[in-house]
Amino acid sequence: MPAVVRKLKRAVLARPGLRGAAETAVVARSVAVIVRSGMFDRAWYEAQTGDRHASDLAAVRDYVTRGRRAGLSPHPLFEPAWAEPKTWHSRTLDPFAHHLVSFGRRTKVDPHPLFSTPTWIAAHPEARRHPGGALGHFLATSGPDTPLPLTPGDEEAAAVVRGAAADGSRVAGSTPGDQTGVEQPGAAGPGDADGDGDGDDDAGDGDDAGAADGHLARPPVTASVGHPIVTRGSAVAALTTAVTAAAARRQLSGPRQTPRLDGEAQRAFRASVEGIGPSSDPTARAAADPGSGHTARPAPVVSVVMPAWNRGGVLRRAVASVQAQTLPDWELLVVDDGSVDDTLAVLAGLTAFDDRVRVLTVPHGGVSRARNAGISAARAPWLAFLDTDNTWEPDFLATMVAGLTVRGLAAGYAAMRLEHGSRVTYRGYDGGLDALRVGNHVDLNVLVADTRLVREVGGFAEDLRRTVDYDLVLSLAERTTVGHLAFVGAVYSAGEQDTGRISVDQPLSWDAVVRLRHLRRAPGVPGPALVRGRTSVVLPVLSADGRPDAVGAVCRRVWSLLRASVPVETAGADVEVVVTDGSGSRAVAALLASAVLVDPRVRVEAALGSVGTAMAVDLALDRVTGATTVVLDVHVAPERGWLAPLTAPLADASVVAAGALALGVDGLLTSAGAVFPVGIDLPVQLLAGQPAGDATGGMTDAPDAALLDVGSLRTPVWAARTADLLAVGGLDALFGAVHGDVDLGLRLVAHRGGGRVVTVPAARAVGSPTGPDPVQARFDERTFRDRWAGRLPDGAQRAWRVSGTELAHVAGHVTRAGVRALRPVVVRPARRVPDGPAAGLPSLRWVLQTAAPAGSRRRLWGDWHFAGSLAGALRRLGQDAVLLPRDLATRPAAAVDDVVLTIRGLTAREPDPATSDLLWVISHPDGVDTAELARHGHVFAASLSWAERMTALSGRTVEPLLQCTDPAVFAPPAWLRAPDGSPVPRERRSVSREAVLFVGNSRGVARPVVEQTLQVRPDLAVWGGGWAGTLPPGVLRGGYVPNSQLAGHYAGAGIVLNDHWDDMRLNGFLSNRLFDAVASGARVVSDRVAGATEVFGGSVAVFDTAEQLHDLVTADVEEVFPPLAERLDTAARIAAEHSFDARARRLLQVALADRGVVADLAG
């Protein structure tokens, strides 16, 4: 929509009347579109709401005006949050209507995770023109037994699962660590890889098909298994069950306070207790304490327990409200909890005039212990509780006792009137045990219970510091009906709270602690047997707010984990996935039910009410059956290949927990585990703010990087033995915001009497879990200090050593969210290289700034691997080198860097003035101008001709520094030298000696060199990704060649084809495939590029036209190319002059010269 139209529309809609009219029109149009489609499923809609509608039209109207805002769905196979996450505004067309009217333009939008529009259209092209879109066509033509068109990814993943289930073996080619190497280093990332455009893939998972297809072959999935069968009927049934249950759960989460009380219920209750005076028959219930009754008064009917700690100034009102009770036969047990004010003196005054008031004095031990002392001393059959800041209505006790007697209840509660200034609400929710499990709706001050029952449940839990009343109420409700008596028993004025109250001194997370106690399996009750060798992946799905777009984001993240990350990781392994659905969202419940349909290893446990990470994880722990438990925060995306490395360290009995590296979306480490610098009683995140390579000793992708010994866990993804977790009780829900994982790691170690917590550099999780609540975070900090101060393991400095930097000190700061955080400040002492070719020279810290994106997609970028190889070469010269992705503006640890080498990709980077600043242009020369060259300290270019031209143009020296190869990988195979004497290796079987070979991806565009060669050499062999459907049958030999075998393929081929991007070719940027192939001893045919002949001699034959290419690939290779001996000489020369080691030597020379050090590093 043009900007001017948008502005006009906004101006018009700013007028209230017009806005209303616009909304009405939108509603009318939405209703019309949906009704006309005939696709609205009334029964389904009613299952979500629990309401009944008179007609389809009424239901549609309800959906459009109300239901869609609540995130409800019009049809089991249409999820608004999934299909149309951006269409939720009241003035835009309803998502479903929008989907229907826009279908013609957008035939790739899936209405539901279980319904792939492209899949259905591929099978039924006529669906494209159906007025209801693909879904409408499907519904019109299918029956209950028709399989749903699943997305190919799901079919693949499901196939993996089924294959694994069938034979228990790993699916070939899915080992993640082998994937690098197909993409040619130096064939820098194509332009479309910048971003995925639609913003839906924020999780950045590397399995994302859109990003992967262009550049890297997906590992082939064995094709022998069929599609999972999910029929329309079974899906609708499962989804209906899920949303009905979700609706019931939501019902329980209804508001606990209401603006008014149900008058009818009150009248009915009053009528039921009319004329019943409990005091008329005080002996009806046996006194709890037979020793009572030696006073002149009749035995008390109710014992009122009132704890008081330094409450002398306020307790009189509460006591007066007891004294004002119309039921006279009570005893008030005021338990002084070791007050230091005049509480006892005030109580002395009260007891002097009323012998029903008894004072108990206990040493200060908390409200629970005080109340328990009162419970022990109680003499009446009923117990009531009144806090010093509450008052009862005069008839409270009389009415309660009468009501409980009439209804035969052992416990019950009245309603409470809450006065917040002039606003009044009532707490009078009538709910049972399930409602209590969601949240407490019973105020202790209006609860009356059988004294014996309260004693049976053990009274109040003395280890809780808050919500002890909730704990008691839950305990009572687990044994008996805690009934609601519909009358106002007490009034509470919110303004009368003072700051000494427990409620502001203790964190809200106690609520979760209490809920967990009652929701978890009781201690001592055996859980499911744990299966050795099985891994249980626990996914806590937490509360999502009501906006469909937020729910949509949660859905996509969870679906990506469930359908992509986890299945690929776990192929062939014995794995179960336990999801705790604490989202409270109908859409998430439907999504999870869908996941279960396509992967039976997924189990979903729906939690009641609001759920935090600890609660979700601990609830899942009760249900897992694997001996190893892995917890995966759904806010992060693990990089492919995370699971096996993460759990592997647990095979070592000394390891008690293993965590993944946590990275931000910018590619920097957020944590490599928790460490505890001396003198700080709080965890510091190891290597926070440093490049990921610092955790692996500089290695780029480090599948074999050494484990890091850390103080404790601090990561969104971790693994531990299930038995240990159960023994320590899982995460402590008291840590409501931060430090929960740290605390768990420490408790695991303590439980085992020692042991290691390790961070696994090969397992990486990218993303930012949501920011913690600052208030809760402060409480967590205090809790952590209280629990662990003085008992924390040291070793922070040792842990830091892996990075070559040292922890200098820890700086405190407050994040934008208001959370206090500790920021490590690191230094790097000056060092000299101890040995090797650079012995005695300064050891510098190099940062290789690449054009690759952060996250797992970096692996699809040749630049990343190129920089990785260069970093390895620098390390062989005694240097420290780490890689950085492109997404980074500034970074906290930059001060320790000595050299920044920018390996120029698509975008320019501002140089860092504080360091030696080198620029190496290896690709996309068209984007580099003279001004950019002038900004950098030294400029290199991977082209002889371009370097010369730019030197002339810019007036500053551009030094030619060509691309290069890694001789350790690309060297002539042994059999090439002695072809007759050696056994024929496996890789030679795949490509015949005479064949023409091309290795590379399709890049989504035609590669002329391949097309033109095929015209004359139909026996061309192609390896690579993205070719499917574009090559004649038999040409594509595979999607992927492991790096280690590539040299064999090159050397074994008759001819290796090579080409360049136009700007690379025109500017003389030699592709690194040339270096690799020639270094392997291959014969290469390439498009003409300046410098090729000079560098590669006869090993590379160049062509300008298709005819020349035809000639070259059809001629006898022995005539075109020099003999083997000469090619081997060339290979040796390339290895010597154009290796990463050679490049590293030159770069080091320049960097040292910057520092005034002259180094002779030749050879």
Next chain:
Amino acid sequence: MSTLAVMAHYDPDGALAPHAVRTAAALREVADTVLLVSTARLDDEARARVPAGVRLVERENSGYDFGSWKAGLELAGSRDHDQVVICNDSCVGPLVPYRTVFDAMADRPCDFWGMTQTLRRGLHVQSYFVVFRPWVVRSGAFGRFWDQMVAVSDRRQVIARYEVGLSAALHEAGFASDSYFREDPTDRRTGRERHLWWALNAAALRPPGKRLAALRRMPREPWNPMAALADRALDGARLPVVKLDTLRYDPYKLGSATLLDRCEQQYPEAFAGVREHLARTARTYAPRPGEPGSPSGRAALAVRLVPGLAY
């Protein structure tokens, strides 16, 4: 139960007025220990008039009554006694035996009490007579109040910080107060009307710029029962004391001369020598500008103009 009574005394002429002697003697009925703490330069005649069983303590004239009470409490050791009474010589009375008053208060559930309490400047027991029950005497709040008390030379400051402050500190600690004199509905109506009458007149006397604000504020203030309801002493001694200031200043302009006449008629023994005492000390009790009782011609008319309000 041991009771300590500390009575503060001051006389500009160094005398011990007859009403003060009677008050001190009466305290002996209810207290084991009675201290008469005087800041007057007593002559021998005055010393000789101290009743038997009453211990005279003479001290310098500073800190008003609270200074004397503090000195007396320290001297006698308040914590060695169960119950503490503080009072002064500013009233004529008791018009009934203290025993009667104490017996009546025995069943009233409170922690400290006096003859009267007022809501002026916050609820407080008027300090000319206060009784503290044992648990109050031993409380932290009571001890802190006297420990932290310093001599203040301004009379209004003394009232704000100590007279009102004493009750406030004890109320804040959680103690409840009560008074022997309880206003019935008629008292309350009369008190309100008399106060209103005074407030309207007093406000009218303010400078023009402050008059309107005074008219808004003063009628709403609570009344002082010792002035507004002083004639309840005549009603069977429901209020068993008459404040000398009421007789001296007639603060609400209700005709204190009439009140004195009637008191002398009804309680000749208790009021013997009171008229002479007032006359002798009149020169040292200057008018208090801005306070109730400031002489003014117009206010003086009040008694005649609205006779129904008069004593």
